[in-house]
Amino acid sequence: MATMNEAATALAAGRRGLGRDLAGLAVILVLAAIGYLLFPNNLALLTRITAIALLVLSLDLVTGYCGVATLGHAALFGSGAYAAGIAAVHFGITDPLLMVAAGILGGALAGLACGIVILRAHGLPQLVLSIALIHLFHEFANKASSWTGGSDGLAGIAPDPLIGLFAFDLWGRTAYVFGVVLLAIVFVLLRLVVRSPFGMLCRGIKEDPIRIRAMGASPTIALLKMYVISGAVAGAGGALNAVSTQVVALDSLSFTLSAESLVMLVLGGTGSLFGALTGTIVFMFFEDLVSAANPFHWLTMVGALLIAVVLFTPKGLYGTVAAILARRRGAGR
Amino acid sequence: MSAIFEVRNLKRSFGGLAVTNDVSLSMAPGDRVALIGPNGAGKTTFVNLVTGNLKPDAGEVRIGGETVTNVDAIGRVRRGLVRSFQVTRLFQDMTPAEHVALAILQRDGRAGRLFGNFLAMSGVMAEVGSLLGKLGLRDLAHRPVREIAYGQQRLLEIAVALALKPRVLLLDEPAAGVPQSDTGRIEQALADLPDDLAVLMIEHDMDLVFRFAKRVIVLAAGTVIFDGSPADATKDPRVREAYLGSYADAGSAA
């Protein structure tokens, strides 16, 4: 009888998780559709948001779920972008799906390399390692200009039509749909991963690595694995960027992009995939809005937004809303 | 019966001061041993040496006959040497069920799996249910740890350790910080530990030591000064001198 209860509770909990996955998927698709209807003429921006969302999700995996502090996460994104771009330009792999595969591979390898270095320290020194890494990646890409085009950027990426039917055109519909589908797939996979035994292990490591070691698990190996996964996700985002804009440049390996992605993540709320998405959408839209309204002095507005978020929503936008809702529900019970 | 856990001539000094000096002990499956000693006797260093968090200057540690002196802490856990912590180290946002499930999966080498919700893995959950049931934590299985009383957190520490199916269990002050009213449940849990498990308990609470242990090892200034039955310990003049003092009466009363 007791076991049955146990199984029932477990099943209910499992279903609740599954329900939230589906809800999350539905939210993404509905938002994507709304974006398409509201801004049919600005799909390029929406596609860019999708690519950056993949970067921020990937950052959330290591920062939000594992507690790794990094200001160098664009190294993974940029490696994916360059992998896809180099595959297209130098090896003639122009099928968009294969380019994304190349990006995932490139990102995962970069994730492995970065993980090995970054995981050697904690806290502030860790932050510094990540900064050093992103600069090394940037310099390396600048030096290897016969492969990467150096500071002129890697141009001439011409992806084939998607599954031979849909060309990547001026209006960017194909790129947008491609991006949204990619994001939706990644999101669902990540939802599964963060609730899997491995996801649980990583949450444990974030809270108390010594405890995890006493359970006989190696925090370093688990974190390294998460870094590779994170690299694959960021690499997919980079590849999407390469496919949709058909050019890759050094900015995709920059400290600026790394810092921006961290800002977006904290803005939305760390440790939640929804938070990562919220942060990306809000930041990118806000930036687009204010920079179009005043191309000369919009930075002040962005700064004010960040300050306001820290002052009024200390857990990030999504984190704070979620906490309020949870409290409501708690009170209702 | 052959020894499951052996320590031979373990030495470690810090800056010329020998904190652990030539310590040896041997335990067989089913042993219930208490390690006691006054503050500064070197108990913490000893635990760290045994669990692999510190490297000894000399000596040897063996688990199940295998020398593990050069194996790291994680490897020793995998070979069956599991410890609990003096101050609970639990994940505040996770539930007891999740703690125990994670330990079980880790033990089975499945904690690295990327997919599958273990709450829906019936085999794992059945084991979680029975373990938590044994320790009286079933009702709390799905509440986050930070909402649970400290006494029950201590029980959960033991549950996590047991979930790893240890051969040797190192309990570091399992009742520390627990209100008097709850110590009974912890003692019960200790009494219910599997019969074939070798347990080494480090403890201050002499009542608990005398009720639990069949054998007492007394550490003072880094060396073992006594190894024998609890009753003999209270009579040993060196132990009296080094440690027991006022506890002696309490001991003989028991």
Place this chain on the structure above:
Amino acid sequence: MQTIFSIAVDALAYGMVLFVISIGLSVTLGLMRVVNLAHGAFAMIGGYIASYAARDLGLGYGAAVLIAVFGTIVIAIPIERLLYRRIYGQPELTQVLMTIGITFCIIGIANYVFGPTLKTIPLPPSLEGSADLGFRSIAVHRIFAIVCGLAVAGALWFAIEKTAFGVKLRAAVDNAAMAAALGVRTEVVYAVSFAVAVGLAAFGGVVGAELLPVEPYYALRYMVTFLVVVSVGGAGSIPGALAACLLLGGIDTTGRYLMPEFGEFFFYLAVIAIVCVFPRGLAGRMK
């Protein structure tokens, strides 16, 4: 041989300039545990004020430095009261978000008020020109920067290690509740420390302006350099920061002499190596 001396002199000068500019960050980062990414922004404010005082008001260099330091502190006080006070003891990422926000705002305002051009701080005749060292010449203002660096290092070390305030500060950092129980007004200690850090930033911004010229993007352009130097030294440690500046300055200068095209690699590889060998910094006070 002469070349080696020459490089050593350059390395010393560069390292000391780095030290003067970034030591204020070591105070906020190490002693107050605030990841203050707006440090460069305060240095920049100092530079702008000094430039305005010296060029547009025609004041002397010394007066300009003083006005810059105190002016920056005056500007920083309301920012501390309204914003920084909210992030003491908060998680690092929250501090990063807030201080980047502050930096963005300051950059935007500076760009609006002063325009995007470079601003210089005219040097007095005594600091202009070059001094002959026998085997080479070196700009006098660099020697001045070296002297300033040593003076700041000495004064800070004295203030933290030898004065009553230093004792209170260290107590407040190590255990705020305990310090408060002992009658230390931690709020005041923090406010004073913050003012000192900001004042040092402004001072460094002015003294280092010959090497790192003042313009609106200053606050972000050099942020990483400051952060790296301070962390490598070990946040909160004056000797550590000094050692890190000299070491990294030396590596940077030598690398740029021997293989300029790989200068960046040298610097950051050295940073990675040092952090891996000394995870708490060269002389860390970190937890």
Place this chain on the structure above:
Amino acid sequence: MKRIILAALAALATSVAAQADTIKVGVVGPFSGPFALQGKNFKAGIDAYMAVNGAKVGDDDIEIIYRDVPQADPAQSKALAQELVVKEGVQYLAGFYFTPDAMAVTPLLEQANVPLVIMNAATSAIVTKSPLVVRTSFTLWQTSTPIAKVAKDAGVSKIISVVSDYGPGVDAENAFKAGFEAVGGEIVEAIRMPLSTNDFSPIMQRIKDSGAEGVFAFLPSGPTTLGFVKAFDENGLKDGGIKFFAPGDLTQESDLPALGDAALGLQTTFHYAVSHDSPENKAFVEAAAKAIGNPAELSFPAVGAYDGMHVIYKMIEATSGEQDAQKAVDAVKGLSWTSPRGPVSIDPESRHITQNIYLREVAKADDGTYYNKEIQTFEKQGDPGLAAVK
């Protein structure tokens, strides 16, 4: 009768409406961030042109829409260009300070039926990426080649080349090397420094040790230039008789007040000096200074933008406001006019601007300000870089 009048009025109204369209021009540039000054100059040049020539071509109103790309970021640039074309319906794209940003946009042009008028981005190859690209600025090959001859004429035969390690720097190095070796000079060493170099003393030591009689340098304008020129002065190289040659980016007018006496006497070759003596330039400077607010901030991107607007106006005239990119571009091939910088023309083959390159020397005016004094003219220079790329 009434009906006829009404009909006539209606017809008139519609015909007026049809003619008096608003033609939108999308301008992408760095309007904030570290290069905000250059973006500001874009705007000043455009405002100046429209102030002088009116905001109308025929009956069509011209509207400028600005979009900000603070640092080279092709993805952002392309997204904004796409937005400008699709959402705002611009008929012309213009601006672009950085090469990768311009490169990212070229694949869009044909499909969008929009010409791209580049007002700065200076890598030779951009014009080959699409037949709809026209450039009114310069290339580094164009500005760096003549200085090689200047160096040789000054009696210098051994030169060390020092450039920032990025696309334009490499271009400048190659251009100078090709030009200098063609006149029999020798490049004893070629150094590329990271863009983020703050302290140039070690570089100066390298220059000293190289035994060269002169140095050719290229750095992007801004703080690094200041550091480089000051280090050149302070480390005793200037007094030591080492000659300094560079394209004019190093002594752009907006940096001169900061450079001060350290820059005095430096010789550079460039396509434009704010001090250029001509009536066209006087009018331009007056209008542009008004537009930018602070005359000291005026610099070369403004003239690129000014001439870019001239080209766009001619395109609009030629197409009578209809959207026909190819026709518009064809109309300005071979177009020649007198720009504030001097006589210029659009090369029909490459669609790049042919112009005079001037040798200038930094001098101090009577009122204590510094300026680039033109001392020699190299007439009708094309872009040697295109041939080199092929």
